Amino acid sequence: MGHHYCCKERKVKRGLWSPEEDEKLIRCINMHGYGCWSNVPEKAGLQRCGKSCRFRWLNYLRPDIKRGRFTQEEEKLIISLHGAIGNSWAHISKYLPGRTDNEIKNYWNSWIKKKLYQKPSSTITAISSTSTIEQYEYNSQMGFGSSQSECLQSQHMTSTNAPLPMVEDTTSLLCRSSSSPSKHFITGLNSSTAGTWTHNTDHNNKDNHQHYYQVQALYNNNNNNNNNNNNNNEIPPATTSFTITPSCLDTDYQQSLIRIEENLVPAGAIKSHENCGTNMINDANQQLMIINSDDQLVNYPYNNGNLQLHQHYHSKFPECFWGQLY
DNA sequence: AACTTCACCAACCGCGCTCAC
DNA sequence: CGTGAGCGCGGTTGGTGAAGT
Numbered sequence: 001m002g003h004h005y006c007c008k009e010r011k012v013k014r015g016l017w018s019p020e021e022d023e024k025l026i027r028c029i030n031m032h033g034y035g036c037w038s039n040v041p042e043k044a045g046l047q048r049c050g051k052s053c054r055f056r057w058l059n060y061l062r063p064d065i066k067r068g069r070f071t072q073e074e075e076k077l078i079i080s081l082h083g084a085i086g087n088s089w090a091h092i093s094k095y096l097p098g099r100t101d102n103e104i105k106n107y108w109n110s111w112i113k114k115k116l117y118q119k120p121s122s123t124i125t126a127i128s129s130t131s132t133i134e135q136y137e138y139n140s141q142m143g144f145g146s147s148q149s150e151c152l153q154s155q156h157m158t159s160t161n162a163p164l165p166m167v168e169d170t171t172s173l174l175c176r177s178s179s180s181p182s183k184h185f186i187t188g189l190n191s192s193t194a195g196t197w198t199h200n201t202d203h204n205n206k207d208n209h210q211h212y213y214q215v216q217a218l219y220n221n222n223n224n225n226n227n228n229n230n231n232n233n234e235i236p237p238a239t240t241s242f243t244i245t246p247s248c249l250d251t252d253y254q255q256s257l258i259r260i261e262e263n264l265v266p267a268g269a270i271k272s273h274e275n276c277g278t279n280m281i282n283d284a285n286q287q288l289m290i291i292n293s294d295d296q297l298v299n300y301p302y303n304n305g306n307l308q309l310h311q312h313y314h315s316k317f318p319e320c321f322w323g324q325l326y
Numbered sequence: 327a328a329c330t331t332c333a334c335c336a337a338c339c340g341c342g343c344t345c346a347c
Numbered sequence: 348c349g350t351g352a353g354c355g356c357g358g359t360t361g362g363t364g365a366a367g368t
Contacts, residue, residue, distance in 0.1 A: 016336070016362080038353065054354080055337065090356060105357070106335050 013047040017056055021046055025053055026061055059100045066098025070107055078104060 013021075028044035034057060037050035046053065059065070070078070074096055081092045089101035089108075096104065 014338075036353080050353085051339090051355095052337075058355095059336080087357065101356075102336080109358095110334055 012041075012049045012052070014052070017060075021048070022056070022061055025056060029057060029061075055102075059102050064098055065100065070099075074099070078108065082108065 017025075024044045024046055025040070028040060028046075032040075032043055034040060034054070037054040040046075040050055040053045041048050044053070048056075077095060078092060081095060085091055087105075089105045093099055093101040093104050
């Protein structure tokens with residue numbers, strides 16, 4: 001591992017920052033701002049690389065940095081957000097004013113992760129609980145988490161139900177199509193899953209048949225988990241289609257955090273594609289609901305698109321971000 | 327008191343992206 | 348359009364102090 005290019009040219013100091021160095025950096029940034037980090041060491045008279053200066057400023061010297069232990073609310077929010085968008089620490093940090101991505105990442109790795117993994121085996125019924133950790137597990141099981149290892153862990157935790165697809169398998173629930181007239185967005189998937197996908201309903205094809213059953217398994221699980229809805233093993237609608245985008249990277253994603261029943265849940269990338277005309281929202285159980293440009297429910301995994309149910313949620317959560325935005 | 331283990335977290339590193347040339 | 352500089356991000360390392368033996 002070599003030094004960054006900006007550090008190769010000259011000798012730079014590494015390791016912990018001294019108070020004198022901090023002072024120099026603060027003074028420099030107060031005077032000149034921090035437009036070009038590569039120039040900062042020279043201006044500040046520091047034997048550090050620009051990257052190191054940037055890191056020190058953004059994570060420790062910035063005036064709006066909040067120090068001290070994370071509150072319970074912050075922890076809950078981190079767990080919720082991580083369950084939805086995975087290790088996007090920079091995105092998560094935007095919801096926690098004064099906290100840096102590095103701090104959140106450290107906190108996650110040293111504390112929350114441990115707490116989650118030490119938890120005894122639980123079942124999918126955990127979604128009915130208000131526990132944030134259980135919610136996190138469910139998010140991961142449903143593929144809303146982006147880390148494969150976390151999904152593996154979640155799968156391991158599921159003891160009474162058949163194994164749910166992991167996040168990579170979640171994408172295999174759907175078959176790619178070259179074009180799709182209706183476009184929807186699913187959150188919490190990594191950038192490698194970007195593309196347009198549709199349900200495959202070709203039951204004659206062996207491989208596709210497998211996909212179909214995977215889809216059905218997901219639907220059945222959803223049915224099982226939604227207040228014991230009728231589990232009639234209905235074939236999912238062939239018209240259902242999705243566009244999977246790396247929405248966690250979308251700046252508009254930030255607008256889509258909503259509050260439902262005391263849990264902050266991501267509502268999905270509300271606006272990610274021109275000509276889209278559809279929105280997606282997670283309901284109180286973190287299930288997907290997809291809404292078209294006329295504010296009608298076009299797909300609801302529980303019952304294949306029940307407008308009444310949509311209206312029910314619409315009235316129940318009037319503050320939520322429903323319908324067409326653009 | 328000395329040593330070991332553990333936990334925390336500041337900092338480094340490589341990679342990928344953007345943008346100017 | 349290709350290239351390289353610069354920046355931002357997530358993964359990882361390693362130093363330090365606390366806790367345990």
